[in-house]
Amino acid sequence: MSETDLSQALFPHARDAVRALRPSQIREVANAGFGLDDVLPFWFGESDRVTPPFIRNAASEALAAGATFYTHNLGIAPLRAALAGYVSTLHGATAVDHVAVTSAGVNALMLAAQLVVGAGDRVVEVTPLWPNLVEIPKILGAHVETVALDYGPRGWTLDLERLLTALTPATKLLMLNSPNNPTGWVMTRDEQRTVLDHCRRNGIWVIADEVYERLYYAGHEHGVAPSFLDLASRDERVICVNSFSKAWLMTGWRLGWIVAPAQLMDDLGKLIEYNTSCAPAFVQQAGLAALQQGEAFTQQLVGELKASRDHLVRALSALPEVDVKAPAGAMYLFFSLPGAAAGSLDLCKALVRDARIGLAPGSAFGPEGEGFVRWCYACDTARLDEGVARLRRFLEGRWAAERA
Ligand SMILES: Cc1ncc(COP(=O)(O)O)c(C=O)c1O
DSSP states (O other): OOHHHHHHHHSOOOOHHHHTSOOOHHHHHHHHTTTOTTOEEOSSSSOSSOOOHHHHHHHHHHHHTTOOSOOOTTOOHHHHHHHHHHHHHHHSOOOGGGEEEESHHHHHHHHHHHHHOOTTOEEEEEESOOHHHHHHHHHTTOEEEEEEOEEETTEEEOOHHHHHHHSOTTEEEEEEESSOTTTOOOOOHHHHHHHHHHHHHHTOEEEEEOTTTTOBOSTTSTTSOOOGGGTSOTTSSEEEEEESTTTTTOGGGOOEEEEOOGGGHHHHHHHHHHHTSSOOHHHHHHHHHHHHHOHHHHHHHHHHHHHHHHHHHHHHHTSTTOBOOOOSBSSEEEEEOTTTTTOHHHHHHHIIIIIOEEOEEGGGGOGGGTTEEEEEOOSOHHHHHHHHHHHHHHHHHHHHHHHO
16 A cells, blocks of 8 residues: 555545535525624524423423433333324324434434435435435435426426336335425325325335424415325334424424334334434423423414415515415425526525525525525514515615626
8 A cells, every 4th residue: 555545544534425425505605694693594494483481491390300311212201192192183093102202303314214224225305305304315325316396387396207207116215305395395195195105016115204294384284284194004114204393493402203113113212222312301391391282382383484474475576586486385485586596505605795694595405406595484574574675685786787
């Protein structure tokens, strides 16, 4: 081995699969705003409001009572029971032995992926998509194929045939997020039925990321989006991932859950042991309060988010050359802006620098997202209005410069 080869071999670096992961472009834009205290941040997927008091109080009380110890890998018994009840109400009978508590939705996604995929496996995903879903299987050495949504007069839609064609018998897993971040697209019940039947026939696992299921504005069918749990038996190859982050404004608490076949629970318990061992005890108590006392809060939140969505769609539609449609779910508008086609990352950095407005670049959600930007509207309408006013001034400045 030459001296150069030797120094390369000794040079500390992570596995190739890790080094190949894409860094978050949302972070890249946010970093451009670091130190600027007058930027309006619409880039991350969280509300500007703190978690409601009844949840914070439950955590304080649990801490005061000494809930500072490890818990069972799958979560404390009362929380698992409450989750089983909650899921049963929304999606039909679900026993406790199908439910596990996780350290938020992203950890649930990693655990679910660790349960079923390994090196060389083929995973199919529908994009544009929150990058974590795309990168997680890659960490495990899997190969991800994407099927792009189409954007047209009806907003974001799925070409179902294209998805079914991609779901070959050689596919190990479909990892699907609906309601979708960033587009707000929601898979219909009929589409879910067709996809599930196809996956059953071909022995393909489904991991359904349904963390936005309560943020659903079309029809208010039990206040919840169509779910794979409505169609699948609890013992087939379907794993559902969920989170306390969105429906109860608990992003910083890191609490989520998994609904999966009971046959997987022993293995899931082992994976939880070797990842985090358990979610923090006092945070689990806070989750219990969210489930026991939070339904009215969530329903009110959804009403407010819907109003914010409509408000922002109206305001943005009044801008020339801005094409925006109201999606059925989640808490984002994913729309095209003049200048975004030439590079949404550069445009978003310019928006931070010159207009003090923080949006997420569409390219962060895969090549299919290029030309678009994502705006999280989970904030009060005055802030949305100020954001739109800044965007208008920015675009007018650009047009004036182009004309000059
Ligand atoms: C599609 C999707 N899945 C999962 C998550 C995970 O959320 P958390 O880890 O906060 O529970 C997010 C967060 O933004 C998301 O957008």
